Amino acid sequence: MLSFILRRLIAGILTVITISVFGFLLLHLGAHDIARRLVGGMADPAIVERKAQELGLNRPLTTQFFDWAHGAVTGDLGRSWSSGQPVTDALASRLPVTLSLTIGAVVLTAIVGIVLGIVAASRRGWVDRTIQVLSLLMSSIPGFLVALVLVLLFALGLRWFPATGYISAGDSLNGWLSTITLPVIALAIGAIAGVAQQVRGSMIDALRLDYVRTLRARGLPYNRVMYVHVLRNAAGPALSVLGIQFIVMLGGAVVVEQVFSLPGVGQTAVSATVQGDIPLVMGVIVLTSLLVLAINLVIDLVQGWLNPKVRLS
Amino acid sequence: MHSTKRVSAILVGGLVAALLASCASESTPTPSTSGSTSTSSEAPEASGTLHLGVVTQLASFAPWEASWANQSPYLQAVYDTLLRTEPDGTIAPGLATKWEWNEDRTALTLTLRDNVTFSDGSTLTAQLAADNLLKFRDGTSENASFLAGVTDVEAKDEHTLVITLAAPDPALPVYLSQNAGLVGAQAMFDSKDAQTTPIGSGPYLLDADKTVVGSTWVFEKNPNYWNPEDQHYSEIDMTYYADPTALMNAVKGGQVDAVNAQSPTQSTEAQAAGYLVQTSEQNWVGFLLSDREGKLTPALKDVRVRQAFNYALDRQGLLKALGGGLGTVTTQVFSPNSPAYDPNLDQAYPYDPEKAKQLLAEAGYPDGFTLKMPSNNFVPESEFAIYKEQLGAVGINVEWEATGDDLFGRVLGGSWSAFSFLLQVDPTAWQTIQFSMLPESVWNVFHLADPKVLELADVVRHGEGDKANTAAQQLNQYIVDEAWYAPVYRPFSAFLTNDKTEAKLQSDNAVPYLWNIRPAQ
Numbered sequence: 001m002l003s004f005i006l007r008r009l010i011a012g013i014l015t016v017i018t019i020s021v022f023g024f025l026l027l028h029l030g031a032h033d034i035a036r037r038l039v040g041g042m043a044d045p046a047i048v049e050r051k052a053q054e055l056g057l058n059r060p061l062t063t064q065f066f067d068w069a070h071g072a073v074t075g076d077l078g079r080s081w082s083s084g085q086p087v088t089d090a091l092a093s094r095l096p097v098t099l100s101l102t103i104g105a106v107v108l109t110a111i112v113g114i115v116l117g118i119v120a121a122s123r124r125g126w127v128d129r130t131i132q133v134l135s136l137l138m139s140s141i142p143g144f145l146v147a148l149v150l151v152l153l154f155a156l157g158l159r160w161f162p163a164t165g166y167i168s169a170g171d172s173l174n175g176w177l178s179t180i181t182l183p184v185i186a187l188a189i190g191a192i193a194g195v196a197q198q199v200r201g202s203m204i205d206a207l208r209l210d211y212v213r214t215l216r217a218r219g220l221p222y223n224r225v226m227y228v229h230v231l232r233n234a235a236g237p238a239l240s241v242l243g244i245q246f247i248v249m250l251g252g253a254v255v256v257e258q259v260f261s262l263p264g265v266g267q268t269a270v271s272a273t274v275q276g277d278i279p280l281v282m283g284v285i286v287l288t289s290l291l292v293l294a295i296n297l298v299i300d301l302v303q304g305w306l307n308p309k310v311r312l313s
Numbered sequence: 314m315h316s317t318k319r320v321s322a323i324l325v326g327g328l329v330a331a332l333l334a335s336c337a338s339e340s341t342p343t344p345s346t347s348g349s350t351s352t353s354s355e356a357p358e359a360s361g362t363l364h365l366g367v368v369t370q371l372a373s374f375a376p377w378e379a380s381w382a383n384q385s386p387y388l389q390a391v392y393d394t395l396l397r398t399e400p401d402g403t404i405a406p407g408l409a410t411k412w413e414w415n416e417d418r419t420a421l422t423l424t425l426r427d428n429v430t431f432s433d434g435s436t437l438t439a440q441l442a443a444d445n446l447l448k449f450r451d452g453t454s455e456n457a458s459f460l461a462g463v464t465d466v467e468a469k470d471e472h473t474l475v476i477t478l479a480a481p482d483p484a485l486p487v488y489l490s491q492n493a494g495l496v497g498a499q500a501m502f503d504s505k506d507a508q509t510t511p512i513g514s515g516p517y518l519l520d521a522d523k524t525v526v527g528s529t530w531v532f533e534k535n536p537n538y539w540n541p542e543d544q545h546y547s548e549i550d551m552t553y554y555a556d557p558t559a560l561m562n563a564v565k566g567g568q569v570d571a572v573n574a575q576s577p578t579q580s581t582e583a584q585a586a587g588y589l590v591q592t593s594e595q596n597w598v599g600f601l602l603s604d605r606e607g608k609l610t611p612a613l614k615d616v617r618v619r620q621a622f623n624y625a626l627d628r629q630g631l632l633k634a635l636g637g638g639l640g641t642v643t644t645q646v647f648s649p650n651s652p653a654y655d656p657n658l659d660q661a662y663p664y665d666p667e668k669a670k671q672l673l674a675e676a677g678y679p680d681g682f683t684l685k686m687p688s689n690n691f692v693p694e695s696e697f698a699i700y701k702e703q704l705g706a707v708g709i710n711v712e713w714e715a716t717g718d719d720l721f722g723r724v725l726g727g728s729w730s731a732f733s734f735l736l737q738v739d740p741t742a743w744q745t746i747q748f749s750m751l752p753e754s755v756w757n758v759f760h761l762a763d764p765k766v767l768e769l770a771d772v773v774r775h776g777e778g779d780k781a782n783t784a785a786q787q788l789n790q791y792i793v794d795e796a797w798y799a800p801v802y803r804p805f806s807a808f809l810t811n812d813k814t815e816a817k818l819q820s821d822n823a824v825p826y827l828w829n830i831r832p833a834q
Contacts, residue, residue, distance in 0.1 A: 040455030084508025163566035
């Protein structure tokens, strides 16, 4: 198990390094006139040049990269060019918002998706068909549209929730719930459909296997067969889908955070990119890479726990 | 089977309970984008907190890097400026109570207040103000060039400051009422946190714990402020809305007390939501016909061609199509608040395609000519299509060239003979002249010199009162006749306030000055 974890960790670290190198190159080679974007469009060329000098943009790209990389390995991701804030502080203040959203959406997805999948697989008939149609609808509607409809209905119409903004759980649990409920639903709705379909399919496949018939023939209760044996076998693929959805949600959070004006990592990524704030964009790249690495590692470990064959492979 | 039902019921019940719990609004703090809260028990009174929406992020709290316009509220919360302007643009006392030009208007003497304390306990001195001015001149603010003509700043005594200029600059008092006049404490000069941690003498103090940089800034009332009359709130939070839809949702949801609208349609929506919409004209939309010596496009050398360009534009139609009808059509670039302004020059080139064709023919272009101009990502594609259609109808065949994010650099580098833009209208004639009419002006992208303009500009620069105003009006008439530009309209800028808040618009700024936003009386 230890070598399994080590192999995954080494592969993950190499991935993060590769992404960082490519990210840095793409940001610098693809961006023009970064100093002007930071100073402002109307500025005199002399002031723009002064800013470029101040930020060290006139140095060779390799020098700039190694300076950044040296800081990064020691935990110093530099300072944001647009706000002057240390990048680690900027990310630390925004990560809880994005994690609130994505973890909330994953939990909601897991609960509703698995329940719907189980119900569809065990009931079949019109219940199954209804869930299938619902899943199709849920997965076809874009997340931002769902977000806008939720705001219109529940924030501006019924006034049950605030339309924008965020309150941390530390300040008020009720406030926190009120500000993340709609964003979480908007983020989860497409993923729920995917997980429900996966659980349904895996369970139907498992129900057709010989061992299920044998267990039933030996007189085991239906519920024990369903939830202990069948669901456990169906859980592996469902977990993979859930893991992928978690990663997809990190991307989806960018849109949802914009619509609900939430101060998360996604919103930071957008504004930093627009402003040409390379240190902050690089910080977002490193952070999301590490998050994806961690999520994949956790999924691999849980898969290994559920199915020992995975550990051997 | 029954167990399945039970499990589902418990899970669904749990979710509903969580949702209901989240709806318990009585004890729920006001949401912000900062993760901070302002509970009803914390706020001293209903009007104690101003929730101000902002449409631009703060670039820097360091005075020598500071921007202005939409960023002015952040800076006015924590700093004072040497001078101020009233809503109508009149210069008023700020940190300086008196200001006086010398005879040839190359030295401005300011007398500073003696009761001003900074948030770190230090006090205002003339030397500190001088250091701030020089640091701004040599800094990286977008407007550092405001002080480019300053050759020296000297503290004559503890509270007397003399600013010396290489040549007269009638706009200097205006600049001193904006970012160029911000005064930060000495301790900021070498601080690596200057961009995020202000040390000012302003009416409010930044609450760093409640602030999320780039999203929400929270300010508490400064108990030691020298002018308590300007402190209308015990707390102000400024929330940045990157997305126009989110901004309007916040307005409709009653989450902001005051904010700038970002588009004409937002004004209508805000009005429907019960907000008061006040409009002003802060910008002009149109074309700079810069290549007046025909370096890239020989046709533009002929004034008749430039006039034909102006006659080809259906300004009323363009205002309706591009600006939602919210604005004033114009053919001049000077502000209605500027002494150079002449209302007749808003109609100097009525829509007349036949006259445009005739002028082109007289200039030797009966079959028209091709004009390359840059498109950009700031406005919808359809805008360029409309311009192309109107200009094409008289024979000016526009080829739009797509630009990347280096638009400004290429435009200012003289890559195109003409280009469309949205530019600010300035309160003083001299600012507009300095911006794009002199050979050294950055927005005179081919750096062309015109003897008549130089002569009149010199009078505006050195003169006072009627003499300078008359020269400014003559100059305006001249450049309209010479068709240096093809302005289309001045769009309305709208400021929205709810029924708890009132604001006085600032004639020379995108948003009202902070002390002019207050609880409704």
